[in-house]
Amino acid sequence: xxxxxxxNVSSTTPLVHCITNYVTVNDCANVLLACGGSPIMAxxxxxxxxxxxxxxxxxxxxxxxxxxTIISMLKAGxxxxxxxxxxxxxxxxxxxxxxxxxxxFTLLANIRFSVIRGNISEIRTxxxxxxxxxxxxxxxxxxxxxxxxxxxxxFAKALSAHTHAVIVITGAIDIVADSKKAFIIRNGHxxxxxxxxxxxxxxxxxxxxxGANQNNILGAAAAAVCMMGLSGELAHIRVTENHAGISTxxxxxxxxxxxxxxxxxxxxxxxxxx
Numbered sequence: 001x002x003x004x005x006x007x008n009v010s011s012t013t014p015l016v017h018c019i020t021n022y023v024t025v026n027d028c029a030n031v032l033l034a035c036g037g038s039p040i041m042a043x044x045x046x047x048x049x050x051x052x053x054x055x056x057x058x059x060x061x062x063x064x065x066x067x068x069t070i071i072s073m074l075k076a077g078x079x080x081x082x083x084x085x086x087x088x089x090x091x092x093x094x095x096x097x098x099x100x101x102x103x104x105f106t107l108l109a110n111i112r113f114s115v116i117r118g119n120i121s122e123i124r125t126x127x128x129x130x131x132x133x134x135x136x137x138x139x140x141x142x143x144x145x146x147x148x149x150x151x152x153x154x155f156a157k158a159l160s161a162h163t164h165a166v167i168v169i170t171g172a173i174d175i176v177a178d179s180k181k182a183f184i185i186r187n188g189h190x191x192x193x194x195x196x197x198x199x200x201x202x203x204x205x206x207x208x209x210x211g212a213n214q215n216n217i218l219g220a221a222a223a224a225v226c227m228m229g230l231s232g233e234l235a236h237i238r239v240t241e242n243h244a245g246i247s248t249x250x251x252x253x254x255x256x257x258x259x260x261x262x263x264x265x266x267x268x269x270x271x272x273x274x
Contacts, residue, residue: 002269005213005223006262009036014056014211017080018204019043019073021063021092024197027250028059028204034258035227037208043069048076056211057085059204060111062103063092070103077111086114086210086217089165090203094118095125105129108163114210114217117168117203120144120152127159144173153182153274166221168206170199174229176222183222186270187229189236195250202228205257226269231256233268 015038020028025041032039042051045068052058058080060073080087089111094104104126107113116126120143144152153175156167161179169175174185192198205228209220235252242248 002223002265003262005220008212012212013038014208016057016059016207017052017055018059020061024200027197027201030254031201032204032208034254035205035208043072045072048072049079052076052079057207058087059207061090061200062100065103074110081112087111088115088207089113091118091122094122113165115166115206115221120169123169144171166218168221174225176225178218182274184272185225187226189232191236192232194246226271227260227265230268
């Protein structure tokens, strides 16, 4: 199911406009290059629309918000919508502060998003208007388990129907859903939680895959989630073999993404549909 998606990324090298946070901006740029895309980080209001117009997709991340970048996000988002470019939202820490929560809903009210990716607490905030996000991490009471999976899938489909966006909920079990179909993905490794920015990097990969596959947003998002998780698994093997640590692990994740092809992804993906 991934061959055409990966082929489209490789053949088009989608340029992704990223308005993202300064904690992980370099990792997002590098992972975009590794997966076959091309990054441009432009968050000034005076060029946000112009830069978006030359890109294939727009990635908005609210991890380090300020008044200046909020304006740029709105201008770029409206421009991308006018051009029918995919717009991807990562509502980092939504529910943790009034600014983050209010900004998330301002963005949702003014921009049509193709994909919204977050942990379960951030995504629940989008549905309820308030949340129990702990900083940028999911509240333990929200974690998706095998026992709560059916409920979480139904929730993701309902939110997709409401927002008209593909909903990506990431955690120990990942869910990628539109209003009618959901993919359950069990790739990944717990060590990924020890690396700042793996979620941000994943959303960047989703933006690249969607930019190259605008007619298959659900499939593109699922492929990106599988690629990130499988790369985390393979990177952990390398780190263990070399008795290395967290910093090496981050580099190895990006290495594995750069080496991944469609055949490897098909063989390693732990994915089912519901």
